[in-house]
Amino acid sequence: MIKLIFSILFLMLTGSYASIGQDKGLIKVAKLGKEGNPGLAGIRKDFIKKNPGYDIFYLPSTQNVPSKAVTQVLFVQDGGGSATITAANGDKQTSKIAVGDIVLLEKGEIMEADSLLGLLAFTVPDKPDSNIPAFIRPDWDMNITDTPGGCATETNAYRRILLTWHKDVGNYIWHSINAHRVRIMDSFSHFHPEDQGFDEFYLVQMVMPGAKLFTSENVEQISDPESIKQEELEGLIQEHRLEVGDLVYLPRGVMHRGFGGILAQVxxxxxxxxxxxxxxxxxxxxxxxxxxxxGKEALPFNRQASAFQVIR
Known part of the structure; x- marks a missing residue:
C-alpha cells in the first residue's frame, strides 16, 4: 500500500500522465532489411525530435561503415564474420562479430568487415567511457553474464546487459545509450514516464511462434480503473505480432509488455x-x-506483477 501511494504521488508531482493517450500513433514498427526499410523514416522523425543530438539509420548488406564526427553505436542485426576498426591515427582493432553484438565507432573511426552485415546504427553526442570495449559481445565476454530481472525475471532467463546505467547491473557504464539482449517470455506491463523516463526500442532477433507485444497509449485511462466503462475497453490495449527484423519504437509514456518468446536487443x-x-x-x-x-474478454496482464504496483 505504501508503494502504491508513493507511486501515485510520484506521478502526480512529475506530471508524467499529462500527454499520455492524447496523441495516437506514438508506437511505430519498422521492417529492417526489407526493401526501403518501411517504417524507419517515421521512427527517425519522431526519435530525433524527442532526442536532440541523436540519430538512427539502418545499413543493409554493408561491409564498410565510414567515419562520422560523432560516436556511432552499431547493432549487428544480420550476418557475421570479422570486422576491423581503424582509427584516424591508423591504429586497428579486429574482432569476430555476430548477430547480437555491438560495435562502437568513435569520432573519425571507420569499420570494415569481411562479409555483408545488416547494422542498426545510432549516432550519439557523447563519447563512451574508456573502459568500454569497441566490440561488445554478449555471448563471448566473460564480464557479461545472465542477469535475471526487468523483462526476464525467470531464474533461467537469458538477459545479457551490454551497456548500463550503474555498476550494480553491469560493467560497461554509459548514460547516453543502454542496451540489453534478452529473451522475453512474460514481462510485466509498464511504461517510462514522460519527464524522467527514456525512449525504448525492441530490435527483434528471434521470435517463437505466437509471440507478441502488448501496448497501450492510454496509460491515463488504465491508471484510473474505477472510471473505465465496458464500452471503453475496445482498443484500450493493442496486440502486435512480431517478426525477425522488426524495430519497435516505444517512446516515453506508452505501456508495453512482451509475451511468448521474443529475443530482442532492448x-x-x-x-x-x-x-x-x-x-x-x-x-x-x-x-x-x-x-x-x-477468458478472452479479460485484459492481458502479468499475474506475478499484479499484487501491487511494481517500480524498477
Whole structure:
C-alpha cells in the first residue's frame, strides 16, 4: 500500500500522465532489411525530435561503415564474420562479430568487415567511457553474464546487459545509450514516464511462434480503473505480432509488455534510468475484476506483477 501511494504521488508531482493517450500513433514498427526499410523514416522523425543530438539509420548488406564526427553505436542485426576498426591515427582493432553484438565507432573511426552485415546504427553526442570495449559481445565476454530481472525475471532467463546505467547491473557504464539482449517470455506491463523516463526500442532477433507485444497509449485511462466503462475497453490495449527484423519504437509514456518468446536487443535512449519503469498490471487486474472480465474478454496482464504496483 505504501508503494502504491508513493507511486501515485510520484506521478502526480512529475506530471508524467499529462500527454499520455492524447496523441495516437506514438508506437511505430519498422521492417529492417526489407526493401526501403518501411517504417524507419517515421521512427527517425519522431526519435530525433524527442532526442536532440541523436540519430538512427539502418545499413543493409554493408561491409564498410565510414567515419562520422560523432560516436556511432552499431547493432549487428544480420550476418557475421570479422570486422576491423581503424582509427584516424591508423591504429586497428579486429574482432569476430555476430548477430547480437555491438560495435562502437568513435569520432573519425571507420569499420570494415569481411562479409555483408545488416547494422542498426545510432549516432550519439557523447563519447563512451574508456573502459568500454569497441566490440561488445554478449555471448563471448566473460564480464557479461545472465542477469535475471526487468523483462526476464525467470531464474533461467537469458538477459545479457551490454551497456548500463550503474555498476550494480553491469560493467560497461554509459548514460547516453543502454542496451540489453534478452529473451522475453512474460514481462510485466509498464511504461517510462514522460519527464524522467527514456525512449525504448525492441530490435527483434528471434521470435517463437505466437509471440507478441502488448501496448497501450492510454496509460491515463488504465491508471484510473474505477472510471473505465465496458464500452471503453475496445482498443484500450493493442496486440502486435512480431517478426525477425522488426524495430519497435516505444517512446516515453506508452505501456508495453512482451509475451511468448521474443529475443530482442532492448535499446534505451538515454540510458536505463533507475526507477523509471512504472508497472500497471495491478490496474489491469482491477479493471478485469471490477467488470467481471474473464477468458478472452479479460485484459492481458502479468499475474506475478499484479499484487501491487511494481517500480524498477
Amino acid at each position: 535499446i534505451t535512449v538515454p540510458g536505463f534510468i533507475p526507477g523509471s519503469e512504472i508497472g500497471v498490471d495491478h490496474f489491469l487486474r482491477q479493471i478485469n475484476e471490477r467488470l467481471g472480465l474473464r
